[in-house]
Amino acid sequence: MSVLKILCCLLIACYLGEGKKIRGSRASVTHTEEGGVLRMKEPYVSSSVFRLFLGGEDTCTLDPLQLHTLTSCGFNSSNPLIIITHGWSVDGMMESWVLRMATTLKSNLVDVNVVMTDWLSLAHQHYPLAVQSTRTVGKDIAHLLQSLQREYRYPVRKAHLIGYSLGAHISGFAGSFLQGSDKIGRITGLDPAGPLFEGMSPTDRLSPDDAEFVDAIHTFTHERLGLSVGIKQAVAHYDFYPNGGDFQPGCDFHNIYDHISEYGILGFEQTVKCAHERSVHLFMDSLLNKDKQSMAYRCSDNSAFVRGICLDCRKNRCNTLGYDIRKVRTARSKKLYLKTRSRMPYKLYHYQFRIQFVNQTERITPSLIFSLQGTEEESGDLFITIDEGIHGNTTFSFLITLDKDLGELMMLKLSWETSDLWRNVWTRMQSILPWGGQRSKPQMMVGKISVKAGETQDRTSFCAMNNDGPHIEVGEDKVFVRCKEDKPTLRRRKHSRPLKMNTSVQQTKY
Numbered sequence: 333m334s335v336l337k338i339l340c341c342l343l344i345a346c347y348l349g350e351g352k353k354i355r356g357s358r359a360s361v362t363h364t365e366e367g368g369v370l371r372m373k374e375p376y377v378s379s380s381v382f383r384l385f386l387g388g389e390d391t392c393t394l395d396p397l398q399l400h401t402l403t404s405c406g407f408n409s410s411n412p413l414i415i416i417t418h419g420w421s422v423d424g425m426m427e428s429w430v431l432r433m434a435t436t437l438k439s440n441l442v443d444v445n446v447v448m449t450d451w452l453s454l455a456h457q458h459y460p461l462a463v464q465s466t467r468t469v470g471k472d473i474a475h476l477l478q479s480l481q482r483e484y485r486y487p488v489r490k491a492h493l494i495g496y497s498l499g500a501h502i503s504g505f506a507g508s509f510l511q512g513s514d515k516i517g518r519i520t521g522l523d524p525a526g527p528l529f530e531g532m533s534p535t536d537r538l539s540p541d542d543a544e545f546v547d548a549i550h551t552f553t554h555e556r557l558g559l560s561v562g563i564k565q566a567v568a569h570y571d572f573y574p575n576g577g578d579f580q581p582g583c584d585f586h587n588i589y590d591h592i593s594e595y596g597i598l599g600f601e602q603t604v605k606c607a608h609e610r611s612v613h614l615f616m617d618s619l620l621n622k623d624k625q626s627m628a629y630r631c632s633d634n635s636a637f638v639r640g641i642c643l644d645c646r647k648n649r650c651n652t653l654g655y656d657i658r659k660v661r662t663a664r665s666k667k668l669y670l671k672t673r674s675r676m677p678y679k680l681y682h683y684q685f686r687i688q689f690v691n692q693t694e695r696i697t698p699s700l701i702f703s704l705q706g707t708e709e710e711s712g713d714l715f716i717t718i719d720e721g722i723h724g725n726t727t728f729s730f731l732i733t734l735d736k737d738l739g740e741l742m743m744l745k746l747s748w749e750t751s752d753l754w755r756n757v758w759t760r761m762q763s764i765l766p767w768g769g770q771r772s773k774p775q776m777m778v779g780k781i782s783v784k785a786g787e788t789q790d791r792t793s794f795c796a797m798n799n800d801g802p803h804i805e806v807g808e809d810k811v812f813v814r815c816k817e818d819k820p821t822l823r824r825r826k827h828s829r830p831l832k833m834n835t836s837v838q839q840t841k842y
């Protein structure tokens with residue numbers, strides 16, 4: 333039933349894609365709040381319920397009209413405030429991640445007030461109706477924050493709103509209602525909803541203007557029937573697109589049976605939700621695995637990213653995904669890409685490989701196997717096929733990800749994989765033409781291989797060993813060592829933020 337409902341609602345959303353009616357009614361709401369500043373006469377009736385998280389499953393309901401409830405609930409006005417806001421609800425139940433997020437925040441940040449917005453009564457409607465309610469809920473949050481400011485002199489700046497799906501846009505609306513007073517400190521959008529928000533003007537969705545700092549994690553922007561569950565466009569100062577943002581590893585439909593056995597009938601819905609909710613788990617991961625913070629890199633798009641050419645940290649081009657992001661306000665949204673594992677901890681280490689091929693006379697499309705030896709770990713075999721082929725002098729670049737830190741890179745092994753077919757052809761050739769066999773065996777000449785580690789920004793160049801020419805034959809293994817001019821650097825700091833790089837590192841052109 334749930335899936336049908338999801339599809340129906342998405343179709344309705346699609347139908348109303350122009351969103352004119354909805355925009356009209358939302359616009360009239362804005363109109364009465366001229367300038368965006370709340371000028372509400374008491375009593376203000378909130379349609380949302382706010383609960384202060386106490387621990388375990390205990391919460392205490394806050395009444396913005398009776399602010400003494402804040403004190404009796406244990407709200408500590410010297411501490412920051414985090415407000416978690418859920419999204420559209422198919423079944424009218426609070427999703428389990430909300431409480432898990434609250435627990436994770438509270439246990440890792442300790443001196444923090446964690447509040448959960450409950451707008452289930454409005455969220456449990458057809459999608460377009462739930463969308464219409466997002467401004468109302470945003471206003472409820474803005475009102476709570478203003479009451480805090482008025483009664484407790486609690487600065488709005490100390491608030492961090494975390495919203496999932498529709499909750500992301502709600503948080504944005506809360507921020508826009510507060511314009512004119514201080515801005516909210518931070519808004520984090522976890523896969524902000526796409527339908528009815530994609531392509532809208534910044535005032536009609538989450539945008540960088542809504543807080544001092546806005547970050548967003550996009551995890552399910554795979555388009556079906558012309559619309560995607562998560563918004564594709566950048567809506568923040570930093571927009572993260574893990575694994576390209578369209579879909580997430582471990583969420584594919586092959587795993588549907590696992591999900592069904594784990595969650596019962598809801599398995600199918602879980603599968604649908606898997607990639608959307610991944611944004612939530614990536615954020616929690618940043619709190620739970622402090623020593624495995626995922627790094628993301630600015631790139632024009634995912635296809636450039638998988639070519640490995642974006643692992644650059646200069647001028648704030650890279651940032652940490654999740655709670656510990658560096659809060660750099662930028663004039664324009666920055667799109668950041670990264671690869672992740674399919675489960676927690678999600679962190680992967682990114683390596684760019686660049687290989688020079690020299691004087692290749694016949695076009696070849698080799699399948700290569702690399703392995704890297706570092707001071708800490710070995711990579712194991714890494715397979716890569718160069719489908720576009722090699723001809724003449726070419727430099728080929730690609731991205732490799734590993735779930736372990738290799739340490740300083742010392743040695744690289746390269747082998748040109750030979751298929752059984754090749755081996756047969758070639759053995760036959762040798763037996764038919766014993767004198768010409770040597771020449772017919774495909775060859776390539778590899779110049780320098782350079783490897784750049786995104787996480788440390790270290791660049792290592794490998795050369796073939798001297799007594800051993802640069803030629804590689806099909807089926808052959810070859811060992812590359814650090815080039816003579818590439819002296820080992822001992823400045824490497826583990827897990828350090830590659831922040832202030834002196835940009836004497838050579839710039840390569842593509």
Ligand SMILES: *[C@@H]1O[C@H](CO)[C@@H](O)[C@H](O)[C@H]1NC(C)=O
Pocket residue numbers: 408409410411443
């Ligand atoms: C509020 O939190 C601070 C720590 O940030 C703590 O020192 C103080 O005792 C707390 N106040 C109350 C009333 O619990």
Ligand SMILES: *[C@@H]1O[C@H](CO)[C@@H](O)[C@H](O)[C@H]1NC(C)=O
Pocket residue numbers: 690691
């Ligand atoms: C590549 O071929 C050119 C001639 O075509 C030759 O001059 C050059 O030395 C060759 N390069 C290498 C590295 O063998």
Ligand SMILES: *[C@@H]1O[C@H](CO)[C@@H](O)[C@H](O)[C@H]1NC(C)=O
Pocket residue numbers: 690691692724725
């Ligand atoms: C490759 O570059 C070398 C110089 O490094 C040049 O001599 C050679 O002719 C080039 N080969 C081809 C096929 O372009």
Ligand SMILES: *[C@@H]1O[C@H](CO)[C@@H](O)[C@H](O)[C@H]1NC(C)=O
Pocket residue numbers: 834835836
């Ligand atoms: C970068 O290094 C050069 C010397 O290699 C030095 O002159 C320059 O001041 C350095 N820049 C920064 C920003 O550290």
